[in-house]
């Protein structure tokens with residue numbers, strides 16, 4: 001659904017769902033927190049806050065403010081989108097309408113993880129507190145939160161089983177091993193290395209990897 005915003009009431013199923021949410025929820029909102037997770041194959045832990053040059057001018061400062069309010073030391077993926085399909089994301093389309101939107105990406109693997117649910121609930125609460133909608137003290141506002149404006153997923157040449165050697169949120173050096181691809185007998189086919197000094201934003205949950213597949217999401221640290 002996050003490629004078809006703002007949807008189409010006479011389109012395909014996902015376009016219809018998006019159109020209904022757009023009309024009845026998004027356009028009536030001052031701010032949007034679009035809670036995501038890593039899907040079947042990945043585990044994620046970061047806030048997606050990437051816009052286009054245009055949305056950055058309109059809502060960039062407010063988006064960065066929402067990320068800081070969400071807090072809890074969750075890394076932020078900022079910068080500007082270049083790929084066309086991303087223009088149909090909720091954050092870009094809402095941003096063009098002047099509605100700041102952030103996309104926390106927490107957990108994954110088609111499972112519900114208590115620890116990530118807790119971060120999401122507290123993050124939304126922190127945002128509400130920061131916006132003056134709830135009276136309370138935010139949690140984890142003092143934790144260091146890095147922002148990266150560039151990221152990369154190193155790819156594998158072959159298919160196989162991925163053994164992770166990095167953890168979500170870990171900082172790795174340029175060229176450091178983040179995963180080992182093995183065949184079904186356990187022999188090493190390839191080693192996956194960080195393209196630059198990075199914070200790990202996504203890891204593999206599902207070990208099965210195809211040639212050219214996404215492996216680990218490395219956010220470039222200055």
Ligand SMILES: [Zn+2]
Nearest residue numbers: 036037103105
């Ligand atoms: Zn997502």
